[in-house]
Amino acid sequence: MAEGYCVKCKAKREIVSAVEEVMKNGRKAIKGKCPICGTVMFKILGGKAVPVPPATPASEPSSPAKPSGSSPG
């Protein structure tokens, strides 16, 4: 299941009704909706032009440790 960043919730959400799309530049992307607020979410696959959420000043209460670096997905 695809995961993306919801700009409205300001959090990572599971992308529901996700569909794979191919952009003009030939890159694939996942387009779907936020399960919480319904905002359209967009996740670029293997692209560099991915919207990066702002760094959080404080550590989150419950956040699983993520391995550094990016893994091919």
Ligand SMILES: [Zn+2]
């Ligand atoms: Zn949302």
